[in-house]
Amino acid sequence: MLDAARIRADFPLLEQQENGHRLVYLDNAATTQKPEAVLAAVADYYRTTNANVHRGAYSLAIRATEAYEAARAKVAGFVNAWAPEGVVFTRGTTEALNLVAGSYGRANVRAGDTVVVTAMDHHSNLVPWQILCQEKGATLRMVELTDDGRIDLSDFGRALERRPKIVAFPFVSNALGTVNPAAQLARLAHAVGAAVVVDGAQSTPHLNVDVQLLDCDFYALSGHKMLAPMGSGALVAKPALLEAMPPYHGGGEMISRVWDDHATYNKIPHKFEAGTPNVEGAVGLAAAVDYLEAIGLERIAEHEQALAQVAIDKLTQIDGVTVYGPRDHRAGVVSFTYGDIHPHDIATILDQDGVCIRAGHHCAQPLMRRLNVPATARASFYLYNGRDDVDALAGSLVKAGALFGYVPA
Amino acid sequence: MDTSLPEPKLSTLYQELILDHYRRPRNKGSLEGPTHAVSLTNPLCGDEIDLQLRVDGDVIREARFIGRGCSISQASASMMTQLLKDKPVPQALALAERMTAMMHGDEAAARDKSLGDLRALAGVSKFPVRIKCALLPWNALTDAVKSS
Numbered sequence: 001m002l003d004a005a006r007i008r009a010d011f012p013l014l015e016q017q018e019n020g021h022r023l024v025y026l027d028n029a030a031t032t033q034k035p036e037a038v039l040a041a042v043a044d045y046y047r048t049t050n051a052n053v054h055r056g057a058y059s060l061a062i063r064a065t066e067a068y069e070a071a072r073a074k075v076a077g078f079v080n081a082w083a084p085e086g087v088v089f090t091r092g093t094t095e096a097l098n099l100v101a102g103s104y105g106r107a108n109v110r111a112g113d114t115v116v117v118t119a120m121d122h123h124s125n126l127v128p129w130q131i132l133c134q135e136k137g138a139t140l141r142m143v144e145l146t147d148d149g150r151i152d153l154s155d156f157g158r159a160l161e162r163r164p165k166i167v168a169f170p171f172v173s174n175a176l177g178t179v180n181p182a183a184q185l186a187r188l189a190h191a192v193g194a195a196v197v198v199d200g201a202q203s204t205p206h207l208n209v210d211v212q213l214l215d216c217d218f219y220a221l222s223g224h225k226m227l228a229p230m231g232s233g234a235l236v237a238k239p240a241l242l243e244a245m246p247p248y249h250g251g252g253e254m255i256s257r258v259w260d261d262h263a264t265y266n267k268i269p270h271k272f273e274a275g276t277p278n279v280e281g282a283v284g285l286a287a288a289v290d291y292l293e294a295i296g297l298e299r300i301a302e303h304e305q306a307l308a309q310v311a312i313d314k315l316t317q318i319d320g321v322t323v324y325g326p327r328d329h330r331a332g333v334v335s336f337t338y339g340d341i342h343p344h345d346i347a348t349i350l351d352q353d354g355v356c357i358r359a360g361h362h363c364a365q366p367l368m369r370r371l372n373v374p375a376t377a378r379a380s381f382y383l384y385n386g387r388d389d390v391d392a393l394a395g396s397l398v399k400a401g402a403l404f405g406y407v408p409a
Numbered sequence: 410m411d412t413s414l415p416e417p418k419l420s421t422l423y424q425e426l427i428l429d430h431y432r433r434p435r436n437k438g439s440l441e442g443p444t445h446a447v448s449l450t451n452p453l454c455g456d457e458i459d460l461q462l463r464v465d466g467d468v469i470r471e472a473r474f475i476g477r478g479c480s481i482s483q484a485s486a487s488m489m490t491q492l493l494k495d496k497p498v499p500q501a502l503a504l505a506e507r508m509t510a511m512m513h514g515d516e517a518a519a520r521d522k523s524l525g526d527l528r529a530l531a532g533v534s535k536f537p538v539r540i541k542c543a544l545l546p547w548n549a550l551t552d553a554v555k556s557s
């Protein structure tokens with residue numbers, strides 16, 4: 001395992017106390033804390049390099065543009081993108097997925113066509129497809145899950161019999177921690193001619209991702225879930241697909257020539273980056289990639305999976321606790337309930353001990369309905385979490401049980 | 410494992426009376442022939458309430474609810490429906506105001522006997538994110554009587 005205490009020292013926020021306790025931050029699937037290196041990169045950008053990109057003819061603007069484009073190349077390398085111009089900077093996963101639905105989807109999906117999603121998709125990989133299908137008169141087919149929270153491959157096969165135009169799924173589930181066999185799903189979907197959209201919000205921060213190996217068509221990621229600033233993220237796509245797609249937003253930067261009543265568009269990726277981009281976010285994202293690569297994604301994945309295992313072992317020893325999701329092929333996300341204690345009550349009680357977890361539907365209401373719970377409590381780990389954090393979680397959970405009249409095991 | 414006792418603040422929040430209403434909610438279910446019905450959700454945590462009233466003239470004869478959610482929202486709904494029985498609508502709205510005041514830390518409101526069992530929820534005022542939970546049924550009440 002990683003030396004979490006040493007890593008934690010790089011994260012100023014984690015030195016804080018919360019309600020008189022050491023802050024135990026276990027909501028990393030929602031967002032992550034930022035290391036000094038990222039904070040410094042953003043501050044340094046504003047102190048030394050800030051100017052509007054792709055416009056100015058002066059040296060400062062050229063340096064800002066170089067920093068922005070270097071960040072693009074860095075992100076491309078991180079996920080082994082097809083080419084740097086196949087990386088479109090977005091506000092995050094949500095915007096990247098809306099871009100695919102709004103541009104590729106609108107151009108390629110017609111009445112009577114099918115779009116396939118899964119019952120474990122985050123609302124951001126579901127609602128854009130609902131909107132598209134409603135607009136086009138297309139069918140949205142949701143693939144069911146197995147009882148232990150994996151994509152049901154036989155139902156996935158049945159959904160593919162409809163020869164969908166688009167198949168969308170998450171690489172890693174934010175609510176269950178399931179790591180899906182993304183390359184296999186992409187291969188099956190391609191065999192029936194579908195375009196494959198992978199929600200990489202929870203995989204990019206935690207696994208060694210190679211989009212060419214996955215062989216998807218579109219891959220969405222969020223910077224803030226991988227140590228970078230909020231409002232940074234990217235759509236990674238096959239350049240030929242982006243070339244053929246209509247623009248998504250209109251405005252500056254995305255155009256080539258503009259007449260009174262029409263315009264021609266810029267090259268990719270700029271065609272999809274209307275307006276002044278989030279340069280500080282891109283610069284911060286590049287610094288986050290450097291930080292993560294220095295430690296190594298394999299080691300990070302191993303560390304989190306080990307922590308999740310320790311957490312599952314400890315939590316299931318508490319009488320009344322149910323842990324959701326598969327036993328293996330899972331990431332560092334542990335979703336659970338405790339008897340009849342509502343997850344929101346659990347979160348309030350844990351907060352008094354400085355333990356931050358998420359309680360709710362995790363933007364996955366169709367999944368919650370299938371689990372037959374209104375909500376779950378969720379602890380999600382990252383590289384700065386250690387066994388001490390799991391101990392704090394379990395200890396505080398026993399207190400929650402005591403308040404609600406459960407006897408500690 | 411750390412098994413030290415919970416903070417006093419938490420014990421005040423999760424009192425016996427609150428857990429009792431959470432686990433054995435009063436007036437849970439639906440009414441036959443309600444005159445007023447409102448559904449509300451708290452998007453933060455997914456708490457849900459369907460409140461139904463039978464108002465006769467100006468008096469709430471009966472209030473029932475169907476709900477899913479945390480102990481605070483469910484206990485508040487249970488206590489509220491008990492209190493509303495046979496209350497004139499203006500008095501019910503005045504109670505909603507007292508309840509809101511108590512949630513915002515008004516100590517006089519927390520001692521106001523007219524709030525009945527609900528005074529057990531006074532501790533919620535120390536947990537700002539939970540105030541919405543306690544007020545969800547009351548917001549449903551206000552919506553219900555004002556929408557008619």
Ligand SMILES: Cc1ncc(COP(=O)(O)O)c(C=O)c1O
Pocket residue numbers: 029030091092093094095122124125170172173174199201202222224363
């Ligand atoms: C699986 C998954 N998809 C999509 C999102 C949306 O990401 P963002 O809010 O950064 O756009 C999240 C995070 O909330 C997520 O966990």
